[in-house]
Amino acid sequence: MGIDAVLLLKINFAVYCVVFIACLIKNYNFNIILVGLTYLAPLAPLGMTDLNIERFLIVSYCNMIFGIIEVLFFVLTEKPEDTTFDKPYLQQLGGHVLPIVIALVGMSFVSRAGIAPVAVWELSLIALLFISGSVMRVWAVAQLGVLRFKFNIAFRAKQTLKTDGLHGLMRHPTYTAMMLVVLAYAITTHSWVAGVLGVLSALFGFQFRIHFEELALQEQFGEEYKRYRANTPMWFPLGVGPATRRRASKKT
Numbered sequence: 001m002g003i004d005a006v007l008l009l010k011i012n013f014a015v016y017c018v019v020f021i022a023c024l025i026k027n028y029n030f031n032i033i034l035v036g037l038t039y040l041a042p043l044a045p046l047g048m049t050d051l052n053i054e055r056f057l058i059v060s061y062c063n064m065i066f067g068i069i070e071v072l073f074f075v076l077t078e079k080p081e082d083t084t085f086d087k088p089y090l091q092q093l094g095g096h097v098l099p100i101v102i103a104l105v106g107m108s109f110v111s112r113a114g115i116a117p118v119a120v121w122e123l124s125l126i127a128l129l130f131i132s133g134s135v136m137r138v139w140a141v142a143q144l145g146v147l148r149f150k151f152n153i154a155f156r157a158k159q160t161l162k163t164d165g166l167h168g169l170m171r172h173p174t175y176t177a178m179m180l181v182v183l184a185y186a187i188t189t190h191s192w193v194a195g196v197l198g199v200l201s202a203l204f205g206f207q208f209r210i211h212f213e214e215l216a217l218q219e220q221f222g223e224e225y226k227r228y229r230a231n232t233p234m235w236f237p238l239g240v241g242p243a244t245r246r247r248a249s250k251k252t
Helices: 003-026 030-043 054-076 087-112 120-144 174-191 192-221 222-229 242-252
Strands: none
Touching: 003 030, 003 054, 003 192, 003 222, 003 242, 030 054, 030 192, 054 174, 087 174, 087 192, 120 174, 174 192
């Protein structure tokens, strides 16, 4: 095992810790702590050997990069009043957050223990899914803005329904983006069992969130949301977008 690989692991861990601590100083919040620890655990520079070095490094870089993206999102969008610990908040914590955390952390540690060499096609697919998902996540959240992106399902003053940009192509592009990242994690495991279980766990978490989120959106925006939902796919753009919605609006 080369000293350079160990050094890279320590650098990734240190960089993430610095960003995480800075975010907590800026906005000390339970939600940020939870998100930060999810990506911190697989970054621990312990347990790497000559046999698992390749997958260990992939896990390290994926968790450092995506973890920094996520904690920065939350430090910019979370407010103290968003952490309520009431029944709806705890419901989302258990049904939405926990399955995704289990998927990400579980697949990360399975990958860290993997000794199978990483094939070129495998690394290429992991990189494609991870980069695409990360860029799309940043893009979608940037389009949503700080008013709409939040941990709990709640509406802030002057919040409007987002129906353009990526949301004109699919109803939940932030979740679609993160599922692409989850798929990258799944491939890194090099295990059908761990990969499929991880994807199913994350998918359950997102579908749980979507169910309650769409109920709240319909209650908040009424007919406007019903029309948007009827003419916009949930996960992927399937030939239904802004033009189709405009034609549908003209008929109503």
